[in-house]
Amino acid sequence: MLPSMGMDHESPSKAHLMVPPAPPPSPADAADINGFSFKIWEAGTSVNSDFNSWKANVSKFH
DSSP states (O other): HHHHHHHHHHHHHHHHHHHHOSSOOOOOHHHHHHHTHHHHHHHHHHHHHHHHHHHHHHHHHH
C-alpha cells in the first residue's frame, strides 16, 4: 500500500513541476516540448481575456 501511495504522490508533483517551466517564451523550449508550452500560454491568454471582458461588463453595470 505504501509504495503505490508514493507513486500516486510522485506523478502529480512531477506534472506540477513540468507546468511552471512551460510559460517562458523561448522558441527553442516551445519547439522542444512540441508546442506544449504554447498550449499553456493559449489557455492563460483565454482566461485573461475572459476575466478582462468580465471586468468590462462589471464596470458597465456600475
